[in-house]
Amino acid sequence: MLDTIMGGLSAVFWGLVVLSLLVFVHEGGHYLAARACGVRVTEFFLGMPSRLKLSFRSKRNGTEVGVTPLLLGGYTRISGMEGDVDEDLLKRAIGVLASRGRVSASELAAELSCSGEDALDALVMLGDWGSAVPYYDEAKGESPAQKTYPETWELSARDEAGLTIYDKGHQLPLTSPAASAGARPDLAAKDNFFESEKEKTYLGKGFLPRVIMLFAGPLVNLITGIVLLVLAFSGAGALTYSGDGRVGEVDAGSLAEQAGLVAGDTIVRVADVDIEAWDDLTEALQKAFSSESFELVYLHDGQTKSTTLTIDPSNPPQKLGITNYAEHRRLGVGESLSLAFNYIGTTIGFAIQLINPTQTLHIMDNSSSLVGVSVMASEAAQMGFSTLARFAALISFSLGIMNLLPIPPLDGGKILIEIIQVIIRRPISTRIQNVVSYVGLAFFLFLFVYVSRLDIIRFVLN
Numbered sequence: 108m109l110d111t112i113m114g115g116l117s118a119v120f121w122g123l124v125v126l127s128l129l130v131f132v133h134e135g136g137h138y139l140a141a142r143a144c145g146v147r148v149t150e151f152f153l154g155m156p157s158r159l160k161l162s163f164r165s166k167r168n169g170t171e172v173g174v175t176p177l178l179l180g181g182y183t184r185i186s187g188m189e190g191d192v193d194e195d196l197l198k199r200a201i202g203v204l205a206s207r208g209r210v211s212a213s214e215l216a217a218e219l220s221c222s223g224e225d226a227l228d229a230l231v232m233l234g235d236w237g238s239a240v241p242y243y244d245e246a247k248g249e250s251p252a253q254k255t256y257p258e259t260w261e262l263s264a265r266d267e268a269g270l271t272i273y274d275k276g277h278q279l280p281l282t283s284p285a286a287s288a289g290a291r292p293d294l295a296a297k298d299n300f301f302e303s304e305k306e307k308t309y310l311g312k313g314f315l316p317r318v319i320m321l322f323a324g325p326l327v328n329l330i331t332g333i334v335l336l337v338l339a340f341s342g343a344g345a346l347t348y349s350g351d352g353r354v355g356e357v358d359a360g361s362l363a364e365q366a367g368l369v370a371g372d373t374i375v376r377v378a379d380v381d382i383e384a385w386d387d388l389t390e391a392l393q394k395a396f397s398s399e400s401f402e403l404v405y406l407h408d409g410q411t412k413s414t415t416l417t418i419d420p421s422n423p424p425q426k427l428g429i430t431n432y433a434e435h436r437r438l439g440v441g442e443s444l445s446l447a448f449n450y451i452g453t454t455i456g457f458a459i460q461l462i463n464p465t466q467t468l469h470i471m472d473n474s475s476s477l478v479g480v481s482v483m484a485s486e487a488a489q490m491g492f493s494t495l496a497r498f499a500a501l502i503s504f505s506l507g508i509m510n511l512l513p514i515p516p517l518d519g520g521k522i523l524i525e526i527i528q529v530i531i532r533r534p535i536s537t538r539i540q541n542v543v544s545y546v547g548l549a550f551f552l553f554l555f556v557y558v559s560r561l562d563i564i565r566f567v568l569n
Contacts, residue, residue: 121488122481123178125495127153129328129503130180133510136327137320138183142168144316147186147237147273147307154178158252169272184235185320186273187308191537192232196221198301200229204239204262205300208290211259230260237273238304239263240287261287262294269294274307314529321518321525328507333447335500340443343493346433352382352405353432361428366403366414368429375411376404385431396423447500454504458512514551516544 131153138151148168152160154175162173199219204210210218212227219226233239234256242259243249249257263271264286270277294300305311309320339345348355352374357363368374374382377391378401395401396418404413418424438446460466480502487498511519520543528534 117485121484133324134181134183136323140320140323150184187310205295209261325507332500332503336447337443339496340438344437349432355430355432358428363428373406514547
């Protein structure tokens, strides 16, 4: 019983470690690309959003970086990736906010002749941009702990040039993001104030920067996987198999033992087939087993020996009873890179089959969920760094490639939407994007439940 409990805890621990770190790395790619493109990033966390968190604020760009107790991944909050508000309304809203310094949704609605809901949506969008901060009125019983947005918002703290703590080159002290700038009529009077704020968001960037930000997450996963495999194969070393007919182990009582083969021998010919590779040996033996007898030629201590094996037609053997010779060695960096790209190619083929309706169920039956990944991560950790690094590399490749599938809300789906918008020369409404994303989420929810059920049967009930 205790062993079962400890095994379960080990699986949970290593599953969380591997998946959380790889998702965090993925989000790190988005974060770095966004900052390189001049886009504000307000949060970058290991773990899912939670009120409980341990964090610090970057002195350089104001991003809150930290960890939450919900270690099921990570997230990056890039300004301007969410929401759908009329730009004209948003432009007028930020003008009012800058001129007053603080404004409520009801006051903004009266000023702009719009509904209170639209006014609040505009303020929330400006908050997502890093242009505004929520104001919690204690007299009204409001507090940062509440689940709803407050009624009133303030212009975020600015330096003389109008830059926030999230902007490169700002001259502000490292204050709380809730700090207010007060009224800044000088900014409100600028014709390009709204445009300069929008330019610092995902929404304000062109096609290429957006695609770079979306593609960066999967790209970093691929790079991480390659680095892990190089460390595993070239650093720690790995068990590698010979490509020829060298014998590793001989099964007791097998046909190979009867033929006099021992570990270290090399089979050079089966019947009339010369053996150059292990696949040659496998194919030659399959044909030889269908005959009454065949000659086996092999090298033993540098000397050529041969023997004739007789086959019982009524009970032909299924195997010779040997394994391929294997040794632990460190691969060259070039060999490691070649293997890494082979793994990537295999993962791409797997992903393509997943969205092929004729192959989907077959691929799902051979996939693993969080349950299976956790169990395998625990087993890999027990086998040492090299095995764990190789396992993590394969998971990293899977995260990177699967995220590039053209299915919203995955990165690949978002890239597809960006491409379609370029082709049709107009933005796709957030409503349509949300509907498509919900369909994609439903598919992955079904996939998760289906594969989790199989994993529970495979790893828990058996």
